[in-house]
Amino acid sequence: MAIEDDVLVIGGGLAGATAALAAAERDVRVRLVTYKQSTLRHASGLIDVLGYAPTDDGPLTNPYDALESLPDSHPYRLVGEAAIRKALAFFDELAGAAYAGSHTDANALVPTAAGTIKPTARYPTATAPGLASDRRDVLLVGFETLPGFDAPLAAAHLEAAGVPFDVRGATCSFPGIRRDDAKVTRYAHLLDVDEAIAVDAGEIGVRAALIEAVEGHLEGEARVGFPALLGDEHADEVRTDLADGLGVDVFEVPMGPPSLPGIRLEDLLYDALEDAGVRVTSGVPVVEYETAGASEDRIDHVVVDRNGAQVPHRATQYVLATGGLVGKGVQSERQRVYEPIFDCHVSHADDRYEWFVDGVFDEQPYARFGLSADGELRPLDADGKPEFRNLRAAGSVLGGYDYAAEKSGSGVSLATGYVAGTHAGEAVDEVIR
Amino acid sequence: MSDADNPTDDASDEFEPIQVFPEAEEMDLRPGADNCYKCSTCDTNCPVAEVDDEFPGPKFQGPEQWRLKRQDDHDIDESVMKCSNCMRCDSACPSSVPLSQMHNTARGEYVENHMSKFSREYVRNRILANYRRLAPLAATFPRTANFVMGLSITRWLGEKTLGITSEREFPAFATETFRDWWRKRGGAKVQNEDQKIAYFHGCYSNYNTPEVAKALVRVYEHFGYEVLVPPQSCSGTPMFANGMLEDARRAAETNVRELAAALEDGADVIASCSSCSMSIRQEYPELFDFEDTEDVAANTWDALEYLRVHEDLEGELEGASVEGFDDFAYHAPCHARNQGLDGQTVELLDVIDGVDAHDVGDSCSGISGTYGWKAENYETSMKIGEEMFDHMDTADAETGLTECPTCSMQMEHGTGYEIRHPLEVLEAALFSDRPETA
Numbered sequence: 091m092a093i094e095d096d097v098l099v100i101g102g103g104l105a106g107a108t109a110a111l112a113a114a115e116r117d118v119r120v121r122l123v124t125y126k127q128s129t130l131r132h133a134s135g136l137i138d139v140l141g142y143a144p145t146d147d148g149p150l151t152n153p154y155d156a157l158e159s160l161p162d163s164h165p166y167r168l169v170g171e172a173a174i175r176k177a178l179a180f181f182d183e184l185a186g187a188a189y190a191g192s193h194t195d196a197n198a199l200v201p202t203a204a205g206t207i208k209p210t211a212r213y214p215t216a217t218a219p220g221l222a223s224d225r226r227d228v229l230l231v232g233f234e235t236l237p238g239f240d241a242p243l244a245a246a247h248l249e250a251a252g253v254p255f256d257v258r259g260a261t262c263s264f265p266g267i268r269r270d271d272a273k274v275t276r277y278a279h280l281l282d283v284d285e286a287i288a289v290d291a292g293e294i295g296v297r298a299a300l301i302e303a304v305e306g307h308l309e310g311e312a313r314v315g316f317p318a319l320l321g322d323e324h325a326d327e328v329r330t331d332l333a334d335g336l337g338v339d340v341f342e343v344p345m346g347p348p349s350l351p352g353i354r355l356e357d358l359l360y361d362a363l364e365d366a367g368v369r370v371t372s373g374v375p376v377v378e379y380e381t382a383g384a385s386e387d388r389i390d391h392v393v394v395d396r397n398g399a400q401v402p403h404r405a406t407q408y409v410l411a412t413g414g415l416v417g418k419g420v421q422s423e424r425q426r427v428y429e430p431i432f433d434c435h436v437s438h439a440d441d442r443y444e445w446f447v448d449g450v451f452d453e454q455p456y457a458r459f460g461l462s463a464d465g466e467l468r469p470l471d472a473d474g475k476p477e478f479r480n481l482r483a484a485g486s487v488l489g490g491y492d493y494a495a496e497k498s499g500s501g502v503s504l505a506t507g508y509v510a511g512t513h514a515g516e517a518v519d520e521v522i523r
Numbered sequence: 524m525s526d527a528d529n530p531t532d533d534a535s536d537e538f539e540p541i542q543v544f545p546e547a548e549e550m551d552l553r554p555g556a557d558n559c560y561k562c563s564t565c566d567t568n569c570p571v572a573e574v575d576d577e578f579p580g581p582k583f584q585g586p587e588q589w590r591l592k593r594q595d596d597h598d599i600d601e602s603v604m605k606c607s608n609c610m611r612c613d614s615a616c617p618s619s620v621p622l623s624q625m626h627n628t629a630r631g632e633y634v635e636n637h638m639s640k641f642s643r644e645y646v647r648n649r650i651l652a653n654y655r656r657l658a659p660l661a662a663t664f665p666r667t668a669n670f671v672m673g674l675s676i677t678r679w680l681g682e683k684t685l686g687i688t689s690e691r692e693f694p695a696f697a698t699e700t701f702r703d704w705w706r707k708r709g710g711a712k713v714q715n716e717d718q719k720i721a722y723f724h725g726c727y728s729n730y731n732t733p734e735v736a737k738a739l740v741r742v743y744e745h746f747g748y749e750v751l752v753p754p755q756s757c758s759g760t761p762m763f764a765n766g767m768l769e770d771a772r773r774a775a776e777t778n779v780r781e782l783a784a785a786l787e788d789g790a791d792v793i794a795s796c797s798s799c800s801m802s803i804r805q806e807y808p809e810l811f812d813f814e815d816t817e818d819v820a821a822n823t824w825d826a827l828e829y830l831r832v833h834e835d836l837e838g839e840l841e842g843a844s845v846e847g848f849d850d851f852a853y854h855a856p857c858h859a860r861n862q863g864l865d866g867q868t869v870e871l872l873d874v875i876d877g878v879d880a881h882d883v884g885d886s887c888s889g890i891s892g893t894y895g896w897k898a899e900n901y902e903t904s905m906k907i908g909e910e911m912f913d914h915m916d917t918a919d920a921e922t923g924l925t926e927c928p929t930c931s932m933q934m935e936h937g938t939g940y941e942i943r944h945p946l947e948v949l950e951a952a953l954f955s956d957r958p959e960t961a
Contacts, residue, residue: 091835126617131564271583272576273566279573283909323910348563364882369870373614374863396863397804398821401832417617 092391092402095121095369096518099511100376100392100431101411101419103128105485105503107359109409112180112511114366118518122368123394123403125375128356129417134344135318135351136200137181137189137212137504139174140166141497144453149209152195153501163490165502168465169509174501177508178211184362188354190218199223203239203317203345205247209497214351216320216329219313220341222248226312228257230343231304233264235272238345239317260307265289265299277319278350281328297328301335311338318342318350325354376403376431381478389478392431407480407514410434410461410469411507414486420460427459429487434461434469434477436489453492460489467510480517482510552589552628555621559586565612565622570887571605574906578605581612585625592629599633605900606630607891608764609857610801624809627763634766647685651893652765655757655774658696658730665696688901691936694731694928701733705740705752715749721785721792722752723778723823725799727928738950739795739826745953746834751790753781758799760858761893763806775811778803782823783815792823795946797859797926798892800825804862825864825926826946827871837874843952844876850920851943853880854911854934856927857887868924868945875952880924883914888925890933905937912937924948 097113099106102124110122140153143160150156154174157166166174182192189212191198197209199222207222220228228248232241241259248257266280266287279285284295304314314332320342321328333340344351363370374394382390391404410432412419421430427438427445438459439445445456461469461483468476469483484506486493493499565581566572572580584603591597603626612622638645650657661668671677678689701724720743728736740750755778762771782792782803794800803823807816830836851872855865865885872880889907894900915923915938923934923942931942 091832093831126619127564127568127615129617131567132562267576269576269579271579273563273569273572273580275567275569275573276576348567353567370866371863372865373861394863396828397808397823398817399804399824401828 092404093121095119095403095405097121097407097409097511097514098123098392098403098405099409099411099514100124101128101409101413101417101485101487102370102372103130103411103413103417103485103503104133104355104359104500105507105510106409106411107363108177108180108504108507109411109482109484109511109514110368111184111359111362111366112508113407113409113515113518114368115512116515116519118515120366120368120515121371121403121405122363123371123374123376125373129413130352130356130359132347132349132416133352133355133500134202134208134349135214135355136208136210136217136344137178137191137500138209138497139178139197139211139501141197141209142495144496149199149207150197153197153211154195161490163462165463165488165491165506166498168463168467169505173509174505177505178501180508181212181504185212185358188215188358189213190215201244201248201253201315201343203244203343205244205251207248207251207253208344211501214342214354216318216325216342216351217344218341219339220315220343222253224313225254226339227255227310228313228315229308229311230257230259230315231307232259232261232317233267233277234261235264235267235270236277236317236319239343244343256311258309258311260304262303262307265303266296274319274345274348274350275322278322278325281319281321282324297331298335301332304336308336308338313339313341315341315343318345322350322354325350374401379432387476387479389432389480406518407482408478409482409484409507409510409514410487411484411503411510412487414460415456417486419485419487420489422459427456429461429469432469432477432481434481434483435471436460437462437472453495457492457494458489460487462489466513467506482514484510552621552625555619555625556586556589558618559620560618562617564615564617565620568611568615570609570611570889570907571607571903575605575903578602581606581622581626584629585612585622586620588629589625598637599629601633601637603629603633604766607887607889607894607900607904608760609887609891610861611857611887613805614861621809623806627768627806627810630763630766631768635768638766643684643686647687647897648765648893649767649770650685651687651896652761652767652770653757654761654893655726658726661696662700662730665698669695682898686898687896688898690901691896691932694727694932696730697733699733701729701736702752704733704737710752711744711750713744713747713749715747716789718747719749719751719785719788719790720829721782721788721790722750723755723758723782723792723794723799723803724752725755725794725796726757728795732928732944735795735944735946738944738946739793742826742830742946742950742953743793746830749790751785751788753785755781758794758796758802759806760798760802763802763810764892764894768810772811775807775816776813779807779811779813779816779819782819786815786818786822791829792819793826793829794823795826795926795944796928797825797856797862797864798929801858801862825859825862827867827949828864831867831871836871840871840874840952842876843874843955845878845948845951845955848878848943848948848951849922850878851880851922851924851948852883852915852918852920852940853924854883854888854915854930855885856925856930857891859926860885868926871945872948875948878948879920881918881920883911883918886910886914888927888930888933890929892929895929895933904933908933908937915940
């Protein structure tokens with residue numbers, strides 16, 4: 091006997107979690123099945139909608155103004171501007187005080203760990219005092235044991251980018267860390283529990299010791315930026331303590347993977363899933379599906395593999411949110427590019443030498459590989475017909491856009507997750523009635 | 524060996540395949556190591572690296588160390604013994620790198636080649652890993668054993684002579700083991716050619732918590748299953764964690780042989796301990812190649828999972844209520860999490876009236892089997908457990924619930940709560956209005 095639910099979402103990243111939450115807005119039973127941990131752990135935690143358009147050179151001031159310039163196959167064109175706005179509002183409601191940026195349509199400019207400026211629509215509250223549009227001077231602080239953030243280098247890059255304030259970088263040792271390659275979770279944990287560490291005068295908490303270490307580097311700057319590892323479960327408290335102790339505003343600079351802001355966003359989403367009564371099954375893959383009797387176009391159930399044991403899961407509606415080439419929702423062999431669970435059609439050239447172009451930063455065809463879909467986000471076969479009546483797709487398993495070049499990854503996941511989940515939830519209601 | 528050393532065009536001989544990679548005789552983990560693109564997701568899941576920056580984390584212990592030791596001048600780093608074998612990194616990896624397989628083989632190699640067989644650490648680890656060998660003696664004189672093990676002098680001696688922490692109280696041995704009970708009972712009460720299970724009870728529910736094993740028998744008989752209790756050895760979990768791969772191999776060989784015979788008999792294998800099922804399902808096929816290893820792995824199930832898939836368990840529980848249990852603070856063991864079973868207990872208890880299970884979050888309990896029993900790991904173990912203790916404290920419950928015997932020791936140690944197994948609750952719910960069978 092299968093494990094039964096109304097909506098089954100496959101994939102546990104931003105798109106999958108949003109789809110499950112949107113479906114759960116109705117009175118239906120929703121389950122989310124996720125295999126390995128999502129790419130949110132690599133993600134900056136920033137919610138970008140559209141940073142660059144294919145037709146423009148510079149960063150976009152207003153992402154909504156550029157939607158018209160996107161190709162018809164782009165997921166944003168499939169769902170439309172109204173749906174993108176609804177999805178962002180849905181996220182704002184969900185994130186509450188943890189995120190900022192909802193007061194304007196315009197992109198915010200966020201300094202990154204590499205000293206570049208990233209245009210983005212929403213950003214963690216922890217990052218808010220660091221925006222490049224703020225004219226107050228900045229001190230960036232890096233740590234000797236953390237090679238992922240070179241504060242003086244980042245400061246020099248920001249100066250070169252022409253930010254409207256003075257920015258300096260200082261490097262100090264992080265109290266309590268001895269090891270050269272301690273994990274970011276170790277830094278965060280030390281701050282979270284404010285672990286006592288030995289100093290000359292006895293023992294003090296790590297937060298106080300960090301304040302002491304940074305104080306001497308301040309030269310009247312009004313705000314101090316740290317790499318994004320200021321606590322995990324108690325991040326707000328850590329930041330407030332540091333700000334009070336230093337007498338300045340404290341902000342986090344988003345880092346490369348692995349990323350605490352991405353982990354915190356994941357926690358926020360999974361707390362919301364629990365509150366919404368969504369059942370989560372993690373650590374196991376969906377490996378195949380069965381259609382219902384003679385109707386080849388309706389999925390009856392999918393099969394989850396547990397170390398060789400086959401566990402059937404049945405639902406009325408399904409959402410596929412397994413990610414793209416990085417998340418492995420889309421995979422490739424020498425001869426073909428394919429979607430591994432439902433074998434949905436992925437459009438690509440037969441000759442694999444046409445999958446890429448030589449210039450690394452040129453327009454790469456492979457970056458757009460993924461499923462094409464209709465307005466309800468049902469994946470389409472090679473003839474443009476829905477592959478299944480009760481399957482929708484969301485997030486980077488969809489093709490037709492290059493999220494890395496456009497800076498549109500989170501926005502597409504939110505918008506398509508919201509639309510696919512909402513339709514899936516509504517379609518269950520139709521069947522019940 | 525190159526082609527030149529072993530020419531294939533010698534027509535006089537039969538075809539002999541060429542050994543291209545000399546190391547192919549050993550376990551070849553190269554494809555796994557090559558899968559790693561260093562995203563460090565595993566490191567963010569490591570409960571040890573979070574509290575102890577001396578530990579270099581799973582990415583180093585796995586693919587990086589594997590590559591390093593391809594060179595002749597690199598030995599296995601001793602830090603591999605600080606890995607608690609929680610296996611969280613395994614289910615975290617988005618690129619299917621077999622991290623725990625790498626850790627297990629590296630640990631085995633370290634113990635085999637670099638740890639003195641006369642050292643206190645080796646002797647202590649061997650004793651902890653082979654608890655199954657000592658338990659029968661204690662079970663023969665359970666009251667004496669419990670008395671002696673409970674003495675503070677015993678615990679003091681344990682720490683001084685063996686490095687077993689004196690902070691913990693040894694679990695009590697039951698006055699009657701599950702297998703003794705089973706024998707006295709006359710074995711199975713239900714005969715059914717079409718529905719059989721072979722129960723892998725493991726050591727703990729045999730010697731320490733037979734009430735869990737009895738609950739399993741009663742629950743499965745309630746659904747009409749014939750229960751077999753095949754001969755069995757330790758699942759091997761504590762042996763893997765201590766790098767005692769030869770001990771584990773012997774135990775696994777017995778288990779695979781006996782469980783394969785039960786499969787042949789028409790039974791599926793059921794375990795009530797999430798580390799036992801993890802071991803049989805994942806570690807056996809990763810580390811051993813006895814005949815039927817894969818078959819036994821693919822047909823082994825967790826006790827609740829099997830009923831959910833093969834019976835209408837939720838339907839059966841609909842409207843059932845239990846008395847005598849308070850609400851629970853539920854901790855999903857890492858080894859259940861790794862099998863995708865972390866949500867099922869809370870989901871099932873949702874259906875039963877009169878009792879709720881509050882999930883205390885996804886942190887590790889910190890004890891990881893024998894890990895937290897070692898004097899040098901005790902502090903780390905308790906630091907890891909702190910998050911779980913906090914969440915248990917704030918949860919609206921005074922009793923703990925978990926599937927894993929050592930997690931339950933840690934939960935009890937950190938909070939003083941009584942800890943139960945989900946099968947006990949399930950039994951109470953199924954038999955709530957049938958006192959004659961209870």
